[in-house]
Amino acid sequence: VYSGGTPTYEKVLAPLRMPQDSAKPVVEKMHIRTGGDPFAEGDLVKPGVLSVIEKHVPAAIPETPDGRRKAFAEWVTDSKNPLVSRVMVNRIWQWHFGKPLAGNPNNFGSTGGLPTHPKLLDHLAAEFMKNGxxxxxxxxxxxxxxxxxxxxAHPDPAGLAEFDxxxxxxxxxxxxxxxxxxxxxxxxxITGELNERVGGVPCRPEINEEVALQPRQV
Structure with missing residues (x-):
């Protein structure tokens, strides 16, 4: 993993120059780029997490490179973090049912759709963390x-269509x-040919030799 400094450049189209001592960890000062201009440095930014959650789940992210990833991982998996476990079980539910419990899984939060079953979502999230x-x-x-x-099939499809x-x-x-x-x-x-044993040779479908030997175009 490269942990050296960011290559410096004088203008956007200039070629990148890698630092001489690229293996040495470097703590750089990161600034907000005013107006999206890469050369307009705004306020200084320190390592941190989502501010909307940090007020409920404080994060101790060190300013030095050592321990940053561990601290962030511990914050993500904190039992008090209300977001990560719910997002995960919401996606797993969507995988099985074709639709999630809460709105748009890619926009989980106040601007997304509200959960149809909030208590169920909370229960699954709690069980997810409880079981490691x-x-x-x-x-x-x-x-x-x-x-x-x-x-x-529902016994009363007309009533269900009206209710839901x-x-x-x-x-x-x-x-x-x-x-x-x-x-x-x-x-x-269905045909009784399913092999339920674990391991073995992977599936190798038969391919016409003439087709297999044709040159591939990438």
Missing amino acids: WSVKDMHRKIMLSEAYCRSC PEGRAFAVFEPRRLSAEEMRDSVLA
Whole structure:
């Protein structure tokens, strides 16, 4: 990992010149670039985290290079951090159901969509941290839930359409497009050819020799 100083340049189109002693860690002073101009130095910026969260979860980020990454990692995984665990379980939920619990996963916060099930989101986030941030455990918990095991058909479709036209209540499991891996495994499972043993030779599909020997264009 390069930890030396930023290469200096006199103008935007000038060639970069790497420092002579590039292996030596350098603590540089970072400034806000006024108006986006790389040569207009504004206020000095120190190492830190998101200010909107720091007032609830203080971060001790050292100004020296040693220990910065560890301190930041500890702040990210702090049990008091309200953001990271919720963002993660929200994405895992979206992977299984095709839609997230909270608005746009790429814009998780006050400007994004509100959670449809805030208590469920909080519960999953707490369980995620409690079980050592295990993604596999969260997959298991979601896939064994009643919501995931529901049928795609509702006994009263007309009433459901009136009550929940956007399907935000997860009253039924809405069909979603399968990935290539899911499609392949499903076909093999139906035909009884699915190999459930762990390890072994990877899948090697048959390819026409004439096609395989053709030159590739990149």
